[in-house]
Amino acid sequence: MVSSDVRVRFAPSPTGYLHVGGARTVLYNWLFARHLGGKFILRIEDTDQERSTREAERMQLEDIRWMGFDYDEGPEVGGAYAPYRQSERLDLYAKYAQDLLAGDRAYYCFCSDEVLDTKREAAMKAGETPQYDGTCLKISKADALKRKQAGEKPTVRFKAPVREYRLHDLVRGEVVFPSNMVGDFVILRNDGMPVYNFCVVIDDHLMKITHVLRAEEHLSNTVRQMMLYEAYGWPLPQFGHMSLILGADRSKLSKRHGATSVHQYNEEGYLREALLNFLVLLGWSSPTENKEIMTIDEMVRDFSLDRLNKAPSVFDPVKLKWMNGQYIKAYPLAELTRLTMPFLKKSELPIAGHDEAWIARALDVIRGNLETLADAPRFLRIFFDETFDIEPDAVAVKSEPTFTAVAGALKAALEKHLTGAGDNLTSDDFAKIQDQVKVASGAKGKGLFMPMRVVLTGHAHGPDLKLIVPLLGTKRSLARIEKVLTGK
RNA sequence: GUCCCCAUCGUCUAGAGGCCUAGGACACUCCCCUUUCACGGGAGUAACCGGGGUUCGAAUCCCCGUGGGGACGCCA
Secondary structure (H helix, E strand, O other), rough: OHHHOOOOEOOOOOOOEHHHHHHHHHHHHHHHHHHHHHEEEOOOOOOOOOOOHHHHHHHHHHHHHHHOOOOOOOOEOOOOOOOOOHOOOOOHHHHHHHHHHHOOOEEEHHHHHHHHHHHHHHHHHOOOOOOOOOOHOOOHHHHHHHHHHHHOOOOOEEEOOOOOOEEOOOHHHHHHEOOOOOOOEEOOOOOOEOOHHHHHHHHHOOOOOEEEEHHHHHHHHHHHHHHHHHHHOHHHHHHHEEOOEEOOOEEEOOHHHHHEEEHHHHHHHOOOOHHHHHHHHHOOOOOOOOOOOOOOOHHHOOOOOOHEOOOOOEOOHHHHHHHHHHHHHHHOOOHHHHHHHHHHHHHHOOHHHHHHHHHHHHHHHHHHHOHHHHHHHHHHHHHHHHHHHOHHHHHHHHHHOEEEHHHHHHHHHHHHHHHHOOOOOOHHHHHHHHHHHHHHHOOOHHHHHHHHHHHHHHOOOOOOOHHHHHHHHHHHHHHHHHHHOOOO
């Protein structure tokens, strides 16, 4: 196959935010397409009108965009096989269902939900795979049409051939579905809406999808879809079923496991690159041994289906956090600042009085402490006078024997610096000032260092004073000392 | 229950018959760096689910157990 013929798709149903499992599915599809120079298509599977909403679709699209997955065809961008929203392709499905009905490959079913449920439960209890018993198969076509005319609302069932199906799965290898695995299944609901297993086949075929890469939960659906391809005489696309993402209790990851939506991670201050990097490693590994941190370009370059892991994987939020921290440390500062701004604006910090360049410098000093962008306000507090105060962890330092002498000497040294050099205070300036304080106060070691730290930052811990002080300047440093000394 | 899939440290994984005394990462512990915190560096604890084969040789291949997961819908 010529590589540019490759066409893959991601087909979410818009019933909520994009969750991490879905995100990994998009990622793998997108990487596969980009690696091979193929096309990546987005299709909205909104045939379940009960649950699908336009709002959810908007959110999904937004999440996909945030993650950086550009699609070649899909809603909003269009394409040669439009429309890409199943709810806008209803006439198509009706036509193809009609073909099946006409060819005697499908029939009307008048069974009610209740009897179906009862039979299903009975079958399970009896130790059998529940499947349709063929009741309505006995109804003649003429009778069925008559009842339909009379106002009854039947579903349309596909006549499932009774034979074994073999699937050559791209990730699982040869999978055999026994002949009795599925019974006649519904392709059209009683309100005329088509059902998933039916639309996917029509759409994947019409949209010339070459590779269907999706989660393992769809593996057993595949046999139904193979039957449909066969009925239409259409060639099968290649299928690849990727293992599931599990929660800590090893069941399929869901909301009860905590944050599972991409949107939430975005809001909690995760970088998209970190999320992507974490997700790509959940079931796939780089061909370069021991390579964990990688750029998106490297993922595109190295991605291949044969390195997918068949075993399901547990989602570990702790490792995600670590990874996010790695990205924060290495991120371009201007960009990092831009992304951090919303978190600062939401916080109590009075950032209005500072320009972005100053904030960027401050952020640069504390970025090593961050695991998420949401941590930033907490670490940035030391730079803002309005929030400056002696923090609980620093109270004890005030009663150190050297405290008063050091604070006084520091004040004097800074005042001298102010008259000589003004408000500008460099790291080198501070080093000299520190020497002066040492001589003047007679303090040394922690006895010297801790009082200075406390009087300047209000904390017993924090980044190197040499890095903090230039951001403060002489006057503000002096004001802080004043506040501590006078208690005002 | 039936069918399908899966099985290496607590977790993510490397490993495609000898390179394995099983490697890396997260987490955890300790040490170093640091006049603080964090970062960083180093070290350590920790795994081939069990049983049978096949083979000179098995984490790797086969079978059977066991365990886990998924699907059995007029959801996708």
